[in-house]
């Protein structure tokens with residue numbers, strides 16, 4: 001462990017405030033390695049009983065969790081709004097909706113995804129083969145700040161359904177809302193007589209997250225920056241502990257000359273400005289073909305200028321709230337300054353809204369962007385629409401793939417064949433045609449990235465199974481019980497094994513037939529020599 005991540009004293013606290021109003025929200029403990037290990041031990045104790053529950057029992061808890069989420073919908077959204085600065089609509093769509101859809105998915109399909117699966121036993125015809133999905137034990141979840149409710153619940157739901165305990169390290173920027181969210185899950189467990197200690201939340205900075213990685217948790221689901229993802233993987237190698245890394249993106253959107261422009265403009269606005277762009281699958285680069293470029297730019301610029309910004313729980317309705325993390329505004333300013341110095345032009349926004357408070361950045365439209373600029377390569381994670389002009393499909397694909405990231409991507413065209421052709425060439429974990437980021441709402445689909453966007457998948461069957469020990473089980477199909485033994489090795493044994501390989505794997509009937517005589521002769525010799 002580096003000095004930077006040495007465990008802090010457990011008496012230390014971290015302050016929380018509302019990004020939109022700067023009102024203080026309280027102080028929270030900075031938990032040290034001992035406190036983290038204690039949380040893992042508590043979850044582990046509770047998991048012993050939970051790990052033996054039936055799918056019907058787990059479904060009952062999930063159903064209650066869904067009911068409580070609906071009952072507490074407004075309180076959940078308000079807590080997310082106060083803690084992260086987003087609007088109530090951003091909270092409803094980005095926090096609660098995907099969690100409800102995830103619960104619906106596990107209720108409908110979780111058992112099917114996790115029940116034992118028969119596999120072919122190949123040449124061992126006398127054997128049966130199956131895969132079983134057992135709980136791992138305690139799963140560690142390390143969360144970023146962008147969607148505090150979703151970032152806690154979305155990994156917790158599949159982990160719990162698969163029979164695990166959960167210890168979540170919440171972000172130092174959104175710690176305040178963690179308690180009501182934890183209580184929501186615990187209330188669902190309590191309602192069915194299960195131990196609420198099964199789910200734990202730990203608070204603190206990077207050191208607390210690092211302590212969770214080396215705490216003995218059985219797997220780590222980390223969502224955050226590539227920089228910290230590498231550190232998590234390095235620390236996890238000590239175990240070794242398995243990791244899933246969800247590390248952000250630099251998602252391209254390609255707008256072809258035959259796109260439905262009204263729709264493309266609307267989706268671009270949503271993709272960039274929802275939650276002020278603080279989304280891993282936010283649209284970070286828009287490649288627009290020559291023929292529609294000017295009109296696209298005109299419409300998104302007018303659209304961006306129309307958006308209202310302000311404190312989300314104030315008197316008037318706003319489209320955009322505040323940025324959650326103060327440092328993110330500095331990053332956006334740095335990237336914009338670099339782009340402008342290299343020739344980019346700002347058509348809307350572009351400057352921090354100090355009149356609203358220190359953490360407001362307005363919807364911004366940036367044109368004349370090119371690949372020499374940092375904003376094309378580094379995640380800006382804010383409300384900046386970077387638009388690049390392209391003259392062909394090939395150029396759009398080449399530039400879209402010119403990134404170290406590879407999370408999501410999207411293509412806008414009315415031509416299905418063209419859409420499939422472009423989508424097939426984009427290097428990313430997900431591609432959406434004529435929409436953005438919607439792959440996340442289809443919970444049957446795996447979610448994750450390539451390149452520095454991460455390792456492993458969450459969501460869908462892949463995500464549920466990622467919470468399991470995928471165990472191979474071999475049984476007797478026939479009541480033989482007796483296996484084949486080569487001991488003691490006879491002078492004929494090697495030749496016999498080689499001949500059998502020829503019989504089984506030879507090319508076609510003629511290729512196999514060549515070995516049959518040898519196999520029969522050597523088998524007879526082998527039997528004779530074993531008897532003597």
Ligand code: NAD
Nearest residue numbers: 143144145171205206209210224225228231246247248280
């Ligand atoms: P971050 O990497 O700074 O922090 C994420 C979490 O990791 C925090 O809880 C932090 O305390 C903890 N942490 C920091 N150092 C650690 C270490 N060495 N070991 C263990 N834990 C450590 O990220 P952030 O700024 O909170 O979030 C923004 C990033 O998250 C962006 O890059 C964004 O794209 C990414 N993100 C990705 C997804 C996805 O699903 N792919 C979703 C949301 C956010």
